[in-house]
Amino acid sequence: xxxxxxxxxxxxxxxxxxxxxxxxxxxxxxxxxxxxxxxxxxxxxxxxxxxxxxxxxxxxxxxxxxxxxxxxxxxxxxxxxxxxxxxxxxxxxxxxxxxxxxxxxxxxxxxxxxxxxxxxxxxxxxxxxxxxxxxxxxxxxxxxxxxxxxxxxxxxxxxxxxxxxxxxxxxxxxxxxxxxxxxxxxxxxxxxxxxxxxxxxxxxxxxxxxxxxxxxxxxxxxxxxxxxxxxxxxxxxxxxxxxxxxxxxxxxxxxxxxxxxxxxxxxxxxxxxxxxxxxxxxxxxxxxxxxxxxxxxxxxxxxxxxxxxxxxxxxxxxxxxxxxxxxxxxxxxxxxxxx
Amino acid sequence: xxxxxxxxxxxxxxxxxxxxxxxxxxxxxxxxxxxxxxxxxxxxxxxxxxxxxxxxxxxxxxxxxxxxxxxxxxxxxxxxxxxxxxxxxxxxxxxxxxxxxxxxxxxxxxxxxxxxxxxxxxxxxxxxxxxxxxxxxxxxxxxxxxxxxxxxxxxxxxxxxxxxxxxxxxxxxxxxxxxxxxxxxxxxxxxxxxxxxxxxxxxxxxxxxxxxxxxxxxxxxxxxxxxxxxxxxxxxxxxxxxxxxxxxxxxxxxxxxxxxxxxxxxxxxxxxxxxxxxxxxxxxxxxxxxxxxxxxxxxxxxxxxxxxxxxxxxxxxxxxxxxxxxxxxxxxxxxxxxxxxxxxxxxxxxxxxxxxxxxxxxxxxxxxxxxxxxxxxxxxxxxxxxxxxxxxxxxxxxxxxxxxxxxxxxxxxxxxxxxxxxxxxxxxxxxxxxxxxxxxxxxxxxxxxxxxxxxxxxxxxxxxxxxxxxxxxxxxxxxxxxxxxxxxxxxxxxxxxxxxxxxxxxxxxxxxxxxxxxxxxxxxxxxxxxxxxxxxxxxxxxxxxxxxxxxxxxxxxxxxxxxxxxxxxxxxxxxxxxxxxxxxxxxxxxxxxxxxxxxxxxxxxxxxxxxxxxxx
Ligand code: SF4
Numbered sequence: 001x002x003x004x005x006x007x008x009x010x011x012x013x014x015x016x017x018x019x020x021x022x023x024x025x026x027x028x029x030x031x032x033x034x035x036x037x038x039x040x041x042x043x044x045x046x047x048x049x050x051x052x053x054x055x056x057x058x059x060x061x062x063x064x065x066x067x068x069x070x071x072x073x074x075x076x077x078x079x080x081x082x083x084x085x086x087x088x089x090x091x092x093x094x095x096x097x098x099x100x101x102x103x104x105x106x107x108x109x110x111x112x113x114x115x116x117x118x119x120x121x122x123x124x125x126x127x128x129x130x131x132x133x134x135x136x137x138x139x140x141x142x143x144x145x146x147x148x149x150x151x152x153x154x155x156x157x158x159x160x161x162x163x164x165x166x167x168x169x170x171x172x173x174x175x176x177x178x179x180x181x182x183x184x185x186x187x188x189x190x191x192x193x194x195x196x197x198x199x200x201x202x203x204x205x206x207x208x209x210x211x212x213x214x215x216x217x218x219x220x221x222x223x224x225x226x227x228x229x230x231x232x233x234x235x236x237x238x239x240x241x242x243x244x245x246x247x248x249x250x251x252x253x254x255x256x257x258x259x260x261x262x263x264x265x266x267x268x269x270x271x272x273x274x275x276x277x278x279x280x281x282x283x284x285x286x287x288x289x290x291x292x293x294x295x296x297x298x299x300x301x302x303x304x305x306x307x308x309x310x311x312x313x314x315x316x317x318x319x320x321x322x323x324x325x326x327x328x329x330x331x332x333x334x335x336x337x338x339x
Numbered sequence: 340x341x342x343x344x345x346x347x348x349x350x351x352x353x354x355x356x357x358x359x360x361x362x363x364x365x366x367x368x369x370x371x372x373x374x375x376x377x378x379x380x381x382x383x384x385x386x387x388x389x390x391x392x393x394x395x396x397x398x399x400x401x402x403x404x405x406x407x408x409x410x411x412x413x414x415x416x417x418x419x420x421x422x423x424x425x426x427x428x429x430x431x432x433x434x435x436x437x438x439x440x441x442x443x444x445x446x447x448x449x450x451x452x453x454x455x456x457x458x459x460x461x462x463x464x465x466x467x468x469x470x471x472x473x474x475x476x477x478x479x480x481x482x483x484x485x486x487x488x489x490x491x492x493x494x495x496x497x498x499x500x501x502x503x504x505x506x507x508x509x510x511x512x513x514x515x516x517x518x519x520x521x522x523x524x525x526x527x528x529x530x531x532x533x534x535x536x537x538x539x540x541x542x543x544x545x546x547x548x549x550x551x552x553x554x555x556x557x558x559x560x561x562x563x564x565x566x567x568x569x570x571x572x573x574x575x576x577x578x579x580x581x582x583x584x585x586x587x588x589x590x591x592x593x594x595x596x597x598x599x600x601x602x603x604x605x606x607x608x609x610x611x612x613x614x615x616x617x618x619x620x621x622x623x624x625x626x627x628x629x630x631x632x633x634x635x636x637x638x639x640x641x642x643x644x645x646x647x648x649x650x651x652x653x654x655x656x657x658x659x660x661x662x663x664x665x666x667x668x669x670x671x672x673x674x675x676x677x678x679x680x681x682x683x684x685x686x687x688x689x690x691x692x693x694x695x696x697x698x699x700x701x702x703x704x705x706x707x708x709x710x711x712x713x714x715x716x717x718x719x720x721x722x723x724x725x726x727x728x729x730x731x732x733x734x735x736x737x738x739x740x741x742x743x744x745x746x747x748x749x750x751x752x753x754x755x756x757x758x759x760x761x762x763x764x765x766x767x768x769x770x771x772x773x774x775x776x777x778x779x780x781x782x783x784x785x786x787x788x789x790x791x792x793x794x795x796x797x798x799x800x801x802x803x804x805x806x807x808x809x810x811x812x813x814x815x816x817x818x819x820x821x822x823x824x825x826x827x828x829x830x831x832x833x834x835x836x837x838x839x840x841x842x843x844x845x846x847x848x849x850x851x852x853x854x855x856x857x858x859x860x861x862x863x864x865x866x867x868x869x870x871x872x873x874x875x876x877x878x879x880x881x882x883x884x885x886x887x888x889x890x891x892x893x894x895x896x897x898x899x900x901x902x903x904x905x906x907x908x909x910x911x912x913x914x915x916x917x918x919x920x921x922x923x924x925x926x927x928x929x930x931x932x933x934x935x936x937x938x939x940x941x942x943x944x945x946x947x948x949x950x951x952x953x954x955x
Pocket of ligand 1: 023024025027028029030059060129133134207208209210211
């Protein structure tokens with residue numbers, strides 16, 4: 001989160017819509033993410049010119065062209081590094097990173113873990129569609145085992161990982177999840193992400209209608225979603241189900257799904273604590289386990305020093321300690337002699 | 340005390356050689372600092388193994404530091420040493436062949452044990468047999484002498500033994516009439532948290548000095564007078580430090596903050612170290628997770644308005660090439676510093692080479708022209724960095740600065756410029772007033788003269804725009820795949836970089852300005868060796884001149900007419916002839932190359948011999 005400035009004129013969604021024609025496939029989940037972003041930003045107190053959207057390569061990475069803000073379409077996988085430079089150069093900017101499962105977690109995996117570790121005050125959205133779209137349909141590091149794609153006609157033998165778990169392992173201070181079809185849920189996490197100080201990691205399940213349609217059917221379909229999705233909120237009980245009749249408890253050292261009723265009530269089941277790493281990790285483990293609903297919302301949010309603050313504080317302190325530093329003081333430092 | 344003779348000499352080359360753990364780099368650096376303060380001109384050449392501690396006593400583990408100093412102007416670290424400090428048998432084995440006939444050998448006799456002799460492949464002890472009869476040998480029991488001197492220090496025998504390099508330094512200080520003061524101050528500062536170590540080192544230093552003074556084996560000391568130099572304040576500086584200073588100065592003169600995105604790599608890391616220490620100057624250094632992140636972060640910082648740089652060596656430059664293309668496409672100012680080392684692949688990390696020239700000029704996908712500037716001496720690294728930044732800003736382009744291990748780690752006296760004499764660098768960021776009636780910012784609207792595009796930075800109201808690696812439409816910068824637009828943009832980017840040559844000063848000829856029989860032309864760190872060779876040949880009456888390129892891409896507009904003035908052209912390079920290949924693409928004439936590719940700079944004598952061969 002950068003310095004808060006009040007807008008003189010109230011911005012609207014339109015102020016964030018660029019004149020570029022949007023070129024994703026009709027029906028692609030990317031449209032929804034774009035629309036939600038354009039709805040969320042006018043509600044924030046950051047001035048429009050302070051926003052910078054940085055992306056890598058892939059379908060999702062065209063995103064900055066469609067936002068009427070400053071934008072930088074980088075090279076494959078490097079958006080976190082480019083964005084780090086933008087933020088360190090000018091900490092007043094509000095910087096968003098747009099990436100996909102291939103861009104952010106395959107070719108750019110190294111940058112991803114390190115930006116999260118440093119906790120630079122950026123907001124990252126991972127468009128996870130579990131496929132390579134722009135290169136026309138090869139499996140990605142998040143594709144399911146056995147998945148048949150152009151580069152895995154016999155079924156993928158490449159075991160996937162869970163990006164949010166990688167983020168957790170990389171010491172991310174903010175981890176959230178949304179899904180393209182749920183506007184309200186996504187807007188909530190985008191708002192929280194921008195407000196979080198430090199690197200915010202938001203995974204959005206995004207349907208690629210062309211190469212991996214229906215990948216998230218359970219949680220996309222309005223009918224099944226209540227039973228397959230668990231929306232977590234800090235301090236609130238973990239309740240889900242069409243009739244709000246199911247909950248999560250800890251049984252011994254394992255989570256378990258229970259029916260709410262006489263024995264288990266919203267009061268005595270597990271409550272979400274986004275600052276508790278044990279709960280975050282449990283939610284992350286549930287994500288890929290068919291016995292559990294998939295968690296959405298803010299899974300983790302903790303305070304930690306940010307790299308940008310530490311760097312600029314160090315500069316401030318050094319200037320104070322050393323007094324006025326001019327080229328003379330630099331050139332004449334150390335042993336010098338006169339001729 | 341015996342009476343000693345003081346002999347005045349003009350120029351001396353000393354090589355300090357020992358085991359990696361013997362502290363030879365430090366000893367050499369201290370002698371250099373002292374010599375600089377005493378007003379001699381000097382050049383240094385560190386030469387150390389890539390391994391931090393190769394097995395003790397082995398030939399692979401020998402580390403050396405050569406210093407040439409003089410009472411007149413010098414340009415190289417010297418061809419062959421007059422004095423060899425050989426702290427162990429391996430050091431003697433590796434470096435003896437370079438020592439001048441009759442030269443001085445200063446050996447630590449205690450290190451010439453059976454074991455060490457065997458490790459270094461000596462059949463018998465050279466200090467005791469006749470193998471060094473042609474030299475002026477001083478075999479001194481340095482370890483024993485410091486052990487005696489520090490008997491009561493309470494230090495372990497290992498700590499005491501480690502002070503023997505200070506003994507050697509003290510002895511040389513005595514021999515060349517240098518003061519111990521600056522080293523004593525330095526030791527006190529360095530070991531301020533371990534005063535007993537400081538004390539021991541100072542004692543060892545003095546023991547060495549007094550040993551020279553009191554023992555009878557040394558009869559002569561030498562004086563090397565101050566060199567004539569332009570009046571001013573001086574300091575000794577390495578090329579890597581000078582690069583760092585150059586960028587701080589450029590940022591200051593441009594009113595910009597300096598951002599370095601870098602990943603540690605030999606022999607460029609010292610630039611990262613130097614700039615990391617300068618937080619009080621507002622310098623932002625970012626030690627990235629890899630080379631690619633180093634340059635990518637710099638591109639981001641440039642987009643946001645900083646003077647952005649990235650530093651590396653050959654392998655790192657290879658990793659950065661895609662990102663350099665991005666900076667070409669987005670037309671952002673950026674300087675990439677390549678401190679070249681021996682290649683290919685990991686190659687010779689700690690040795691020098693000029694073999695990245697082609698990579699610097701051509702090593703990218705697509706038509707991606709980048710101006711390439713080459714520093715020619717350690718102090719010139721300051722000017723080259725400053726100039727690289729000037730061009731990057733003015734032409735809105737990445738610029739590649741080529742240095743190498745020899746320049747980066749070598750040092751020489753630097754006449755400290757008066758900051759008031761440094762030019763201001765004019766950098767403009769447009770605001771809303773640049774907008775035309777349509778109210779749309781045009782990021783690729785070009786300056787007529789330089790073809791540079793405007794640099795609107797995030798945070799500026801009304802100029803929100805998007806740029807990236809996809810082809811741009813002329814003027815609007817919108818993504819565009821049309822065939823003719825692409826061709827036009829390729830030509831525009833090419834033409835813009837060609838216009839950088841309009842900035843160059845006329846090509847300077849050292850020697851016969853009107854032309855003549857032979858021109859020796861080089862680029863980068865060969866300057867000193869070529870200069871000395873040409874100077875010596877001219878003194879002997881040969882018709883030979885020198886031109887040294889500052890910018891290797893684009894080539895100077897007047898270069899062909901300069902070459903035309905000479906009958907023969909000689910191009911010495913520390914590679915397999917990369918500049919000469921480029922010349923052959925550009926100029927239809929006979930040219931001769933002289934290649935040396937041993938991880939070592941040219942000796943002046945090697946170029947001199949070629950000159951005589953060509954001029955008959
Ligand atoms: S290929 Fe898939 S991800 Fe890409 S734009 Fe089309 S639907 Fe969206």
